[in-house]
Amino acid sequence: KMKITTCVLEERCIGCGKCYLVCPEVYSINDDGIAYVIDEGPYTVSITEKIADAKRSCPTAAIKVSTLK
Numbered sequence: 802k803m804k805i806t807t808c809v810l811e812e813r814c815i816g817c818g819k820c821y822l823v824c825p826e827v828y829s830i831n832d833d834g835i836a837y838v839i840d841e842g843p844y845t846v847s848i849t850e851k852i853a854d855a856k857r858s859c860p861t862a863a864i865k866v867s868t869l870k
Contacts, residue, residue, distance in 0.1 A: 804869045805849050807856075809836045813863035823858050824851040836863065 807827065809820070816834030820827075826848055829839045844852065856864040 805842065805844055805852065806867045806869060807838055807841075807852050808865050809838060810863045810865060811835050811837075813861045815861055815863075817860060819858040819860070820855040820864055823855040824848070827852055828855060828864075 809828070814835045816830060816836065818830055818836070820836050821830055827838060827840050827844070828836050830836055852864075852866060856866050
């Protein structure tokens with residue numbers, strides 16, 4: 802079984818909020834306007850799909866997703 806992990810590269814984040822709009826279960830925006838991960842999993846299949854959508858929606862490629870065995 803594989804585990805999905807995600808993180809936000811703060812130096813790339815411009816605080817547009819798209820990740821939060823797509824997947825508020827996993828991402829939020831801090832007081833400085835930078836996205837961060839609020840739930841590190843494990844994730845359901847539907848949340849994993851939303852994480853992938855959030856990654857695709859990020860205009861600066863600040864969201865990273867990794868698969869661990």
